[in-house]
Amino acid sequence: MENQYEKTIAAVATAMSDSGIGIVRISGAQAFEIADRIYRGKKEKKLSSQPSHTIHYGYVADQEELVDEVLVMLMRAPHTFTGEDTVEFNCHGGVYVVQRVLELLLKNGASAAEPGEFTKRAFLNGKIDLSQAESVGDMIAARNEYALKNSMRQMLGELGCRTKELRGRIIHEIAFIETALDDPEHISIEGYQEQLRETTKKIKKEINKLLKTWDNGRIIKEGIKTVILGKPNAGKSSFLNALTRRESAIVTDVEGTTRDVIREEINLQGITLHVMDTAGIRNTADAVEKIGVEKAKELAEEADLIIYIADASRLLNESDKEIAEICREKKVLVLLNKTDLESRINEKDIRLLFTEHISVISISAQNRTGIEEVEEEIKKIFFRGELSFNNEVYLTNARQKEALREAEEALSRVEESIYAGLAEDFYSIDLMEACDALGKITGETTGEDVIHEIFSKFCMGK
Known part of the structure; x- marks a missing residue:
């Protein structure tokens, strides 16, 4: 039975929607042969006889019927993304015509690609880790x-x-220990424990440096879960509209207008905010509003950031104290809103609600003043004002984070063995575990089931 990865595969590589262009990709040992069966060019030239990395104008045909006018890109192994012979048909971008070209490739010998199979083949063929x-x-x-x-x-x-x-570096230490144990007459390990301790310490430090990027890396990738809290009619919806620069939420003078959660995704100076405007926090007998208040509290528990809107034109009350309690142990930004009206509270009053240092900014959501300052402050809260990509790589993948954590723990056991004066055999066992854990990141020690799970999440045609 033919192995899936020995087959020549085909898939649509662009979104299945009407567009200017659609690309159908084919990869594998028979890519050129199959492409020849549906391609009609000038002077009846065959694609299989053309040089690599060239583009050819012609038509896709189903026997005598012309299906589409195309440009065909030819790429020969091993200088391709997958490491295999690859042909890409650049078609007109209609959904039907692209699907028809794919069907013709499948009809003439290609197999339908699995999700992520092109990238998986690149990995299996050693083109990428x-x-x-x-x-x-x-x-x-x-x-x-x-x-x-x-x-x-x-x-x-x-x-x-x-x-x-x-x-x-870890493999070097394993090799030294194993060689010394096999040939003690010629290789001395006297004083080696101290050397290994220093090496292990340095490697752990570098692993820990990567692990420390996880929180920011997750936020870079997934965005900041942001919940807006405040009393009814404090200006939460007006602030959301000012932040999105459009009328995302209904704004009225009636307290309790917002009952359900309003969700918006905002690109804030290169960072994504998942903003949730919630019902005003207060004691209420209204059953529907009460559900909204409870939902607001639940979302606040899961938030990366709470934006607490305080109404400067009204005195603080028990609802404000309740909101301050919800905000404890959370990253919080307090916005003193309605500063365009006569103020009855100030920044000092707000700070008295909190035991820890917080950021307080005066704004007028109605007049949309202070919004840029809010944007800058959010960036400071999470990234100390800026992100540098000169030398930094941010860890964004939970699987990779877990592998690094396993490696760090294994190296800690090596240090414990050294302090305990255990035999060198114990060092090798834990060093090997650290080595295997790091190998999971690049795929050198990753099981086939994990690899399949990773690529199954990819879109079709990639």
């Missing part, structure tokens, strides 16, 4: 400038290179 493959999926899913930049760095192999370098 697993961290680079995962970054391809992250790049497709990128919703903001920083997520795209970080995915690009990882796709270029930054994380893989760092991991391989650390793994290489």
Whole structure:
């Protein structure tokens, strides 16, 4: 039975919607032969006889019937993304015509590609490591400038290179220990424990540095879960409209207008905010409004950031104290709203509600003043004002984070063995575990089931 990865595969590589162009990709040993069966060019030339990395104008045909006018890109192995012979048909972008070209390729010998199979073949053929493959999926899913930049760095192999370098240093120590144990007459391990302790300490430090990027990396990739809290009629919906620069929420003078959660996705200076405007926090007998208040509290528990809108034109009350309590142990930004009206409270009053230091900004959501300052402050809260991509790679993948954590724990056990004065055999066992854990990041020690799970999440045609 033919192995799936020995087949020549085909899939649509662009979105299935009406567009200017649609690309159908085919990869495998028979790519040129199958392409020849449906291509009609000038002077009856065959694609299989043309040089690599060239583009040819012609038609796709089903026997005598012309289906579409196309440009065909030819790429020969091994200088392709998958490492295999690859042909790409650039068609007109109608859904039907692209689907028809794909059907013709399947009819003439190609097999339908599995989700992510082109990228999976690139990995299996050694064109990219697993961290680079995962970054391809992250790049497709990128919703903001920083997520795209970080995915690009990882796709270029930054994380893989760092991991391989650390793994290489561990392998060197394993090899030394094993050789010394096999040939004690010629290789002395006297004083080696101290040397290994220093090496282990340095490697752990570099792993820990990567792990520390996780929180910011997750936010770069997934965005900041942001919940807007405040009393009824404090200006929460007006603030949301000012932030989105459009009328996202209904604004009235009637308290309790917002009952359900209003969700918006905002690109804020290169970072994505998932903003949720919630019902005003207060004691209420209204059953529907009460459900909205409880939902607001639940969302606040899961939030990365709480924006607390305080009404400067009204005195603080028990509802404000309740909101301050909800905000404890959370990243919180307090906005003193309605500063265009006569103020009855000030920043000092707000700070008395909190035991820890908080950021307070005066705004007028109605007049849309202070919004730029809010944007800058949010960036400071999470990234100390700026993100640098000169030398930094942010960890955004939970699987990779877990592998690094496993490696760090294994190296800690090596240190414990050294302090306990255990035999060198114990060092090798834990060093090998650290080595295997780091190998999971690049795919060198990753099981087939995990690899299948990773690529099954990719879109078709990638």
